[in-house]
Amino acid sequence: MSVRLEVLPPGEWGETVGARLAGRIAARPGIRLCLPTGNTPVPAYAAFAAGGGRLADAEVFLLDEFDLPAGHPARCDQMLQRDLLDRLGEAPGRLHRFDTAAGSLDDECARYAGLVESGGLDLTLLGLGANGHLGLNEPGSTADDPCRVVALEPETVAHAAGYGGDTVPERGLTLGLREILASREIWLLVTGPHKAGILQRTLHGPVGPEVPASFLRGHPDVTVLVDEDAAPRPD
Ligand code: PGA
Numbered sequence: 001m002s003v004r005l006e007v008l009p010p011g012e013w014g015e016t017v018g019a020r021l022a023g024r025i026a027a028r029p030g031i032r033l034c035l036p037t038g039n040t041p042v043p044a045y046a047a048f049a050a051g052g053g054r055l056a057d058a059e060v061f062l063l064d065e066f067d068l069p070a071g072h073p074a075r076c077d078q079m080l081q082r083d084l085l086d087r088l089g090e091a092p093g094r095l096h097r098f099d100t101a102a103g104s105l106d107d108e109c110a111r112y113a114g115l116v117e118s119g120g121l122d123l124t125l126l127g128l129g130a131n132g133h134l135g136l137n138e139p140g141s142t143a144d145d146p147c148r149v150v151a152l153e154p155e156t157v158a159h160a161a162g163y164g165g166d167t168v169p170e171r172g173l174t175l176g177l178r179e180i181l182a183s184r185e186i187w188l189l190v191t192g193p194h195k196a197g198i199l200q201r202t203l204h205g206p207v208g209p210e211v212p213a214s215f216l217r218g219h220p221d222v223t224v225l226v227d228e229d230a231a232p233r234p235d
Contacts, residue, residue, distance in 0.1 A: 010191070055092035056092065080097075188216060
């Protein structure tokens with residue numbers, strides 16, 4: 001298996017991931033970097049910013065987006081702004097995100113996929129959905145699914161309600177597993193006891209659409225950065 005597991009104490013997880021990200025970006029000017037939002041990366045982004053991490057030499061792609069009105073607090077672009085960009089002294093060199101106000105969301109996904117595929121992704125960070133999704137590739141997704149508009153599972157809708165705002169999304173736009181798995185390197189970020197079960201299934205259950213994250217096991221360079229609370233228990 002080409003998945004490396006790094007288990008970190010919960011109190012050190014954010015600092016370790018943030019510092020490693022800063023180092024990786026500094027070492028590769030022009031890096032094409034895909035970033036997730038949600039609760040998981042928040043401590044890492046805070047540590048990245050506090051440690052002087054810079055995105056000025058990076059080209060950043062947001063992993064996914066909810067179909068919510070501009071400025072809605074649960075939108076991924078708003079979370080990225082709050083949790084990372086507002087904490088930095090300077091803007092990213094380039095920032096790409098989904099335009100959900102575009103006339104056709106299908107055309108918007110095709111545009112976004114084209115941008116990603118034009119140079120590929122050097123490093124993609126991912127959170128792990130409680131239902132095993134990556135980005136918004138919900139259960140039922142296959143390794144070949146492209147960037148597209150998706151209907152959200154009730155569990156994902158309920159989770160998105162916790163990100164803020166009075167309305168919830170019913171659908172989203174996401175890089176597909178096709179573009180994600182084409183990334184040269186992937187870091188899967190997993191924290192908290194509520195993620196232990198799904199991480200176990202991701203790493204040791206059957207590979208297939210029931211747990212989309214399980215497809216990571218076919219990728220040549222995946223690191224799971226997990227805190228002790230979510231780490232698989234030895235049998
Ligand atoms: P979370 O979401 O980081 O808020 O737990 C992860 C995900 O659903 O992909």
